[in-house]
Amino acid sequence: MTTPTVEYNGDFSEPGAPAVPWADVERVLTTSEMFFLSTVRADGRPHVTPLPAIWDRGVLHICTGDQEQKAKNLARNPACVLSTGTSALHGGLDVVVEGVAVRVTEPGRLRELAALWKSKLDWDFGVGEDAFRDPAGRNGLVYGIRPAKVLSFGKGPYTQTRYRFPSAEDLA
Numbered sequence: 088m089t090t091p092t093v094e095y096n097g098d099f100s101e102p103g104a105p106a107v108p109w110a111d112v113e114r115v116l117t118t119s120e121m122f123f124l125s126t127v128r129a130d131g132r133p134h135v136t137p138l139p140a141i142w143d144r145g146v147l148h149i150c151t152g153d154q155e156q157k158a159k160n161l162a163r164n165p166a167c168v169l170s171t172g173t174s175a176l177h178g179g180l181d182v183v184v185e186g187v188a189v190r191v192t193e194p195g196r197l198r199e200l201a202a203l204w205k206s207k208l209d210w211d212f213g214v215g216e217d218a219f220r221d222p223a224g225r226n227g228l229v230y231g232i233r234p235a236k237v238l239s240f241g242k243g244p245y246t247q248t249r250y251r252f253p254s255a256e257d258l259a
Contacts, residue, residue: 089145091237091250104244107180112239112250115182116142119171120208124149126160126167134160139210140169141203146231147184148191148200150212150219153226161188161230169232172240181240188230192217200229 095106122140125133134156141148147169151158161167165188172181191197194214201212201219212219212227219227237250 089253091234091252094249094251096247096249099245099247100241101244101246104241104246106248107239107241107246109250111180112182112237112248113142115171115180115239116147116184119182122147122149122169122171124157124167124169126157127164128156128160129163139204139208140171141200141207143200143203146233147186148203148229148231149188150204150227150229153218153228158228165189165230167232173242176242178243180242183238183240184232184234185236185238186232186234188232190217191229191231197229 091109093106093109120139121137123135123137125135128134136157138149138151149169151161167188168183168185170181170183173179191200194216197214197219201214204210204212211222214220215226219229221227234250234252235254236252239248239250240246241248
C-alpha cells in the first residue's frame with residue numbers, strides 16, 4: 088500500500104494536539120467490524136447503512152446482496168464513503184474513508200476474502216463464479232474501496248487529520 092500524505096488540520100484540533108499517525112488509523116480500519124456505508128440513490132438522495140467491512144492490503148472490502156439498495160447505488164455511482172469509530176464523545180478515534188467501489192470478481196481473490204470474512208466475522212461464504220454465495224444460495228457482490236482520502240477525528244485530545252493517496256495517474 089502507498090503511504091498517504093498527511094495533512095494536519097489545526098483549525099479543528101486542540102492547541103498542541105498532534106496529527107494522528109497513519110498506523111493508528113490503520114489499526115482502527117483493521118480491528119473495526121462495523122462501518123457505515125454512504126452511497127447515493129438515483130434521485131440524488133443519500134443512502135446510509137451499517138455493514139461489516141474487511142481492511143486488507145490497503146483496501147476496505149464490503150459485501151452486499153445483489154438485490155440490495157446499496158448494490159443498485161454502487162452500480163450507478165461507485166463513489167462512496169465508509170465510516171467507523173466509537174460513539175464516545177471524549178475518547179477514541181473516528182475514521183472516514185472516501186473512495187470508489189470496484190467489484191472484486193477474481194475467484195482466487197474472492198476465496199481469500201471469504202476466508203477473511205470467516206476468520207474475522209465467522210460468516211460462511213462460498214465463492215461462485217464472480218461473487219460470494221451464502222448458505223441460502225444468494226449472491227453477495229464484493230467490492231473493494233481503495234481510499235482516495237481518509238479523515239481521522241481523535242477525541243482525546245480532539246484532532247483532525249487528513250490522509251491523501253496518490254491517484255493512478257500520479258503513479259504513472
